[in-house]
Amino acid sequence: MSVPATHRERLIVAISRLLDGCRHVAVGASSPIPAAAAMLLRAMKEAEDELIYVSVLGSQEHNFFTNGGVELFDCAAQGRIDAFFLGGGQIDGQGNINLVGTGTYPQTNVRWPGSFGSAYLAFLVPRLILFREEHTARVFVEKVDFVSAPGTSAPEVYRPGGPRALLTGLGQFSFDRETARFTLQTIHPGHTLEEIRAATGFTFDLAPDLGITPDPDPATLALLRGRVLEEVSECYPEFAMSARAELGAALSPAASRATATRAIP
Amino acid sequence: MSVPATHRERLIVAISRLLDGCRHVAVGASSPIPAAAAMLLRAMKEAEDELIYVSVLGSQEHNFFTNGGVELFDCAAQGRIDAFFLGGGQIDGQGNINLVGTGTYPQTNVRWPGSFGSAYLAFLVPRLILFREEHTARVFVEKVDFVSAPGTSAPEVYRPGGPRALLTGLGQFSFDRETARFTLQTIHPGHTLEEIRAATGFTFDLAPDLGITPDPDPATLALLRGRVLEEVSECYPEFAMSARAELGAALSPAASRATATRAIP
């Protein structure tokens, strides 16, 4: 248990902090880190007899919807989803995200899959968390080539939701819906403000108390490496396997299960 | 088998003739005669290897909907329901029906249950059949006190459906959507035009070949008294029992079952 927090674990714990207070967290397909963060929050809150719902799209076990693919969207419209995650091939300084492609639409040079539900959920989910591990000027651009979901909207547009935070491999930002600007809140250990500036194609503000992203405490880390990793492996077996491999031989699956048992009250 | 057609049987067979060509007939709650007519049509068409869908609201066996109470209405909107039945506390000469009450709305002197789905289905089901056994001037009025469903609509109103026919205890009328008038087509045996005129509060036209409602042929009667009555009894046990009682001791339940066996090819 003396293995220090990995980069990935730091991201998971950072996201789970951003989720504090949520009752229902929905996670899109192919999002193992947000899924792990939501499951970590659920595990931590269980100790306080609080039930957190986690919906992982594409999961059989962590998905309680019974009304087809539309239920996630209806649920968001009803105000029953507190947090959701979006990435983006491009994210710009106004919080706009682009999941469609680069160049001139429709004959984009690089074509990404498409907008999925972003053009809807970004309007309706109160705590939208932008998460993109790759922090480069290629991703974080001055202005996106295509708006899959806008960062902010005109005042007459019905919009209870929108981006609240942006987490990358280098740091964590908050997003101000009034000014439509990002503010750097913390820098991940081992990285610098200069590095982030160089890798970001837009200008951003600095938090007055700009600091280092805190390391997870040992109890959280134990819960994450035990029970949460077990749960994650149902949806993301390869991710769980690589996370375990990263933790090294010191944390064999048997040891991990033992941790899980200890972690559940 | 020498028992002649009863009044009720004549109505059932008359309705089933009106349903000829339908693929899906829906029947509302508490409508044993239309239900029997639809089941009779289904039984007759089965011999020609043609499948007729019959939905009886409130029936467990004769109802294949799996999407709740709204499915009937969606189904009608999709053009998947060819025929439906409506009664009416009042029906007027323009084909308007009133299921709400008499007197000044909302504080009606006599209050009936309400419009149910009539205000919708009367617009969307192509072959709407008005059926009201009681033929009196109290029911068939000059002008209804409340329009639950109008007989016709302005040309710009989307309306693939509407009344096609009216069957009563005295006779059978067709309805012309252009002129919004009823035409008496046949008079039931034992009744007269004068009787119908006296019992009808509105004026109507006469078919050039105005005749007597024909009696069912023996094969149809056998099918009706056998298999159809058995099927009807699932939804309307009391109706089936009273129909059997009416047929008298000559047609005991055992004999009825024997007929059913013979009738199914």
Added chain:
Amino acid sequence: MTRTVTLEDLAARIGPGAKIAVAPDYAGVPMALAREIIRQGPGGLHVVCVPSAGMIVDLLIGAGLVTTLETAAVTLGEAGGAPRFQRAVRDGTIRIMDATCPAIHAALLAAQKGIPFMPLRGIIGTGILENRPDWKTMQNPFADSPDPIVAIPAIIPDVAIFHAPEADRFGNVRIGRRRELATMAYAAKKTLVTVERVVAGNLLHDEASAAGVLPSLYVDAVAVVPEGARPYGMWSGEYDTDSAEISRYARMARTEDGFREYLGLAALEPAR
């Protein structure tokens, strides 16, 4: 998080003036809960029938708890008209918002979808539309020629109530093919359910029957009330409708005194 509570506690979650969506007679009508509501007596209720109702609404009206009634119909079926409803309409003691079945479904669907309204065909030229100033006729924005269509505003009930055969201990509830119950729950701010029984295990774990389950996310509280739909039956087969009892009610409720007598004997007894 779904709580399992007593019938008394369940009813206590309905405050005066609440807008309540009520399941129809054929889909698990919460009769025991209605009797407990009458015992507790929150007034000024706005009842939305999904989409029609029988004895449950007649009881609530007769007990003087209903201010507004939104419904496609009220009837006791074979037992005839609903006497307390008819009387209240004639006397003008309730505000009646006559609707048609698909309009009520559409209004709840709008709430489920988080949209202000649903377009709906039909209805134009009816007395219903004429008397619903809250509904609007609009031009179909996709048509080049005149094409009027009715816009039905969303109904967001404060509470949805129904009776179901079973729940699990997580609060998942079996609703089978009665999907109007899901629509009610999606639309409502709060959903209160009585059930015949609580089962072991998780109802969502059997894929074959999970399609007929309302997830606990939409269920605020459950109370176990065997025979909670009586005298109506349950679609799930536990018991059939007791037509004789409904007829007895229909006869007694013809007069105010008879109604009070019926209530005293049957409804004001504390539920088991």
Added chain:
Amino acid sequence: MTRTVTLEDLAARIGPGAKIAVAPDYAGVPMALAREIIRQGPGGLHVVCVPSAGMIVDLLIGAGLVTTLETAAVTLGEAGGAPRFQRAVRDGTIRIMDATCPAIHAALLAAQKGIPFMPLRGIIGTGILENRPDWKTMQNPFADSPDPIVAIPAIIPDVAIFHAPEADRFGNVRIGRRRELATMAYAAKKTLVTVERVVAGNLLHDEASAAGVLPSLYVDAVAVVPEGARPYGMWSGEYDTDSAEISRYARMARTEDGFREYLGLAALEPAR
């Protein structure tokens, strides 16, 4: 009346130029049917993904059968982008109608309800709306102040296609919790289904699982095609997604030649 036919006959019911609604990868994607469609080759298809797609659409595009593609996304998941789709977009050889998941669901729901459009929140200010002249922004008729909302017109597919675990001999089809399949079928003029197997008895007769059944009224023809979703898996547990096979496809389809080779080896073989 539902007919049970061969896979060849099923595919033959899709004519050139048809507007086809296709089930997503996770809900029973009709891969075997798609391969047979490619063998028969009806061109000019307008494909509507409900609401996104993977290899099935890449195959149809690569085979040159698709003129218009309406989708919220196309991806091979872990195997990366869909190469033939990406190429067709870059070359401008297909007309792409980018959407967002709930808009496609809403458009099919409008068809299910027989209404010209559904209002939908969100979308305003996106590049999607900007590039969809067929969608209209309207004022919420119930708001006193400016409240724009998008109206999504109905999509009425000529054909809906999906793969399901089982049908009965009456044509009732098990869809479980995948209610988008029901929506597709309600909305479409014609629904064609491949199934793993045909079961004895009537799927609607077991009330516990009937909620997950699409009634035969909406099903025009069924073909029995075991493993009809491969290389995708079935939610009902028959088999899992074969990620290695999808990756193999992703690699080969990077070039036109590789794609043709893949088709020749795997797709142009007559299905069992």
